[in-house]
Amino acid sequence: xxxxxxxxxxxxxxxxxxxxxxxxxxxxxxxxxxxxxxxxxxxxxxxxxxxxxxxxxxxxxxxxxxxxxxxxxxxxxxxxxxxxxxxxxxxxxxxxxxxxxxxxxxxxxxxxxxxxxxxxxxxxxxxxxxxxxxxxxxxxxxxxxxxxxxxxxxxxxxxxxxxxxxxxxxxxxxxxxxxxxxxxxxxxxxxxxxxxxxxxxxxxxxxxxxxxxxxxxxxxxxxxxxxxxxxxxxxxxxxxxxxxx
Amino acid sequence: xxxxxxxxxxxxxxxxxxxxxxxxxxxxxxxxxxxxxxxxxxxxxxxxxxxxxxxxxxxxxxxxxxxxxxxxxxxxxxxxxxxxxxxxxxxxxxxxxxxxxxxxxxxxxxxxxxxxxxxxxxxxxxxxxxxxxxxxxxxxxxxxxxxxxxxxxxxxxxxxxxxxxxxxxxxxxxxxxxxxxxxxxxxxxxxxxxxxxxxxxxxxxxxxxxxxxxxxxxxxxxxxxxxxxxxxxxxxxxxxxxxxxxxxxxxxxxxxxxxxxxxxxxxxxxxxxxxxxxxxxxxxxxxxxxxxxxxxxxxxxxxxxxxxxxxxxxxxxxxxxxxxxxxx
Numbered sequence: 001x002x003x004x005x006x007x008x009x010x011x012x013x014x015x016x017x018x019x020x021x022x023x024x025x026x027x028x029x030x031x032x033x034x035x036x037x038x039x040x041x042x043x044x045x046x047x048x049x050x051x052x053x054x055x056x057x058x059x060x061x062x063x064x065x066x067x068x069x070x071x072x073x074x075x076x077x078x079x080x081x082x083x084x085x086x087x088x089x090x091x092x093x094x095x096x097x098x099x100x101x102x103x104x105x106x107x108x109x110x111x112x113x114x115x116x117x118x119x120x121x122x123x124x125x126x127x128x129x130x131x132x133x134x135x136x137x138x139x140x141x142x143x144x145x146x147x148x149x150x151x152x153x154x155x156x157x158x159x160x161x162x163x164x165x166x167x168x169x170x171x172x173x174x175x176x177x178x179x180x181x182x183x184x185x186x187x188x189x190x191x192x193x194x195x196x197x198x199x200x201x202x203x204x205x206x207x208x209x210x211x212x213x214x215x216x217x218x219x220x221x222x223x224x225x226x227x228x229x230x231x232x233x234x235x236x237x238x239x240x241x242x243x244x245x
Numbered sequence: 246x247x248x249x250x251x252x253x254x255x256x257x258x259x260x261x262x263x264x265x266x267x268x269x270x271x272x273x274x275x276x277x278x279x280x281x282x283x284x285x286x287x288x289x290x291x292x293x294x295x296x297x298x299x300x301x302x303x304x305x306x307x308x309x310x311x312x313x314x315x316x317x318x319x320x321x322x323x324x325x326x327x328x329x330x331x332x333x334x335x336x337x338x339x340x341x342x343x344x345x346x347x348x349x350x351x352x353x354x355x356x357x358x359x360x361x362x363x364x365x366x367x368x369x370x371x372x373x374x375x376x377x378x379x380x381x382x383x384x385x386x387x388x389x390x391x392x393x394x395x396x397x398x399x400x401x402x403x404x405x406x407x408x409x410x411x412x413x414x415x416x417x418x419x420x421x422x423x424x425x426x427x428x429x430x431x432x433x434x435x436x437x438x439x440x441x442x443x444x445x446x447x448x449x450x451x452x453x454x455x456x457x458x459x460x461x462x463x464x465x466x467x468x469x470x471x472x473x474x475x476x477x478x479x480x481x482x483x484x485x486x487x488x489x490x491x492x493x494x495x496x497x498x499x500x501x502x503x504x505x506x507x508x509x510x511x512x513x514x515x516x517x518x519x520x521x522x523x524x525x526x527x528x529x530x531x532x533x534x535x536x537x538x539x540x541x542x543x544x545x546x547x548x549x550x551x552x553x554x555x556x557x558x559x560x561x562x563x564x565x566x567x568x569x570x571x572x573x
Contacts (some may be wrong), residue, residue, distance in 0.1 A: 010323060011292065014300045014319070080418075091328065105324060119514050126429045126432060149432065153432070153506055162313075162317045169268040169314040169317070172264070172311065173261040173263075174261075176258065183257060187309070
């Protein structure tokens with residue numbers, strides 16, 4: 001059975017739990033990165049072709065060919081070396097992983113070193129067999145920590161990277177200083193405002209009214225019956241912001 | 246005694262101002278490429294305080310989103326503090342001077358066995374094609390067969406098709422894929438590495454036999470003389486490293502097979518970097534020197550033996566001298 005969390009022993013003895021990313025997140029990140037590296041490689045080829053054309057117009061055929069060859073080599077190198085280079089440069093992240101909300105960590109929760117990242121990428125040769133990363137995906141589905149062979153050998157795990165974790169602590173503490181609301185009330189308001197665009201108008205106004213009746217002493221349910229969705233939302237946001245000084 | 250929720254509320258209000266400062270520190274620490282001693286100590290202090298708060302928050306408000314926020318901030322700092330240092334000049338030197346030769350030394354015996362397997366399979370390939378010449382179609386393309394039957398080696402035609410730089414890059418990437426493949430497939434209890442070496446040996450022997458039948462074997466040997474010794478040695482080294490990986494799975498040195506595999510891979514990783522660099526040199530020789538008919542056999546022999554000796558010196562740790570030990 002796959003584990004949901006990677007429990008890491010903290011430096012002070014307080015354990016930290018990291019949510020393990022599943023095959024879906026992994027695939028999404030890979031496809032995003034694949035599109036990006038394909039576009040980069042095609043861009044390089046296109047640049048080479050344009051330069052060649054310009055040189056040909058100037059009757060410099062030989063340098064034009066050399067430019068095209070160089071562009072070809074660069075494009076292939078970009079396509080093949082994208083993952084190892086970007087992962088090392090971005091310390092266990094790639095644009096795809098960032099988009100999917102994941103990052104690579106060691107089994108100790110640390111940022112992986114260059115060696116581990118290179119070994120992880122080397123084993124793509126096995127994980128990508130026979131087609132479409134079937135070995136890697138199968139391995140990912142049946143291992144405890146949802147890892148592919150490369151991760152297993154390198155001692156790395158793909159974990160969920162919470163969006164802006166430190167800023168959310170900052171935001172939370174700022175709101176707590178300003179407002180008299182309880183932590184639970186703050187969470188409920190945040191949840192509702194986060195889901196606001198995806199909820200139907202009648203449903204979200206109903207939820208907002210119920211929530212305001214419970215947590216806002218100045219809210220009169222009878223008058224609130226006639227309040228519109230945007231007005232209710234503004235009231236919730238005012239509660240989060242706290243009283244004006 | 247106050248109710249727990251009152252306790253929690255008081256606790257939160259007392260610490261909220263501190264969290265904002267801690268959050269700012271936690272946001273900047275991972276971005277730093279270099280840190281002064283004061284900055285590093287400040288990060289450690291932040292981590293310690295945050296871990297304390299996390300432990301208290303887990304007691305007072307288990308499962309709350311404050312715990313999640315503190316946990317995330319702690320995880321970010323934990324990753325930043327435990328980050329491996331960047332590769333500096335000294336680390337690169339140690340890699341080339343110590344790590345790569347040490348990794349090569351750890352697979353020396355295996356590499357000799359793999360070389361024996363390569364020689365044996367080359368003989369087998371020679372025998373196979375000498376006895377059943379029609380089987381050449383299994384290892385050579387129709388164009389290659391046609392060319393040899395008309396008295397031309399394919400090796401000297403490649404220069405007409407592609408420029409040397411392109412050819413070098415192509416040869417280098419092919420060789421790297423074969424070498425890395427030999428290493429990675431060693432994971433399958435070493436069988437993948439054996440298969441790749443045996444297959445390459447069979448092909449080499451078969452092609453030698455086939456060209457010998459048409460009086461072109463000397464030409465093929467002449468072509469491979471400059472780049473072949475290092476290329477084949479590197480292939481044997483990578484396969485030996487792959488076999489060592491397989492051995493780590495079969496006979497783990499620690500209680501867990503995965504952990505044993507992980508340790509061996511970390512030890513052997515630098516060797517692959519060395520192999521890739523050696524192959525880069527081979528690719529350049531194969532692209533620029535080997536296809537030129539004007540280069541004499543003696544020059545080829547000199548280049549081949551010279552490069553091979555250089556490789557042996559490097560991998561035995563004699564090429565880059567160690568600095569004299571400090572008296573302190």
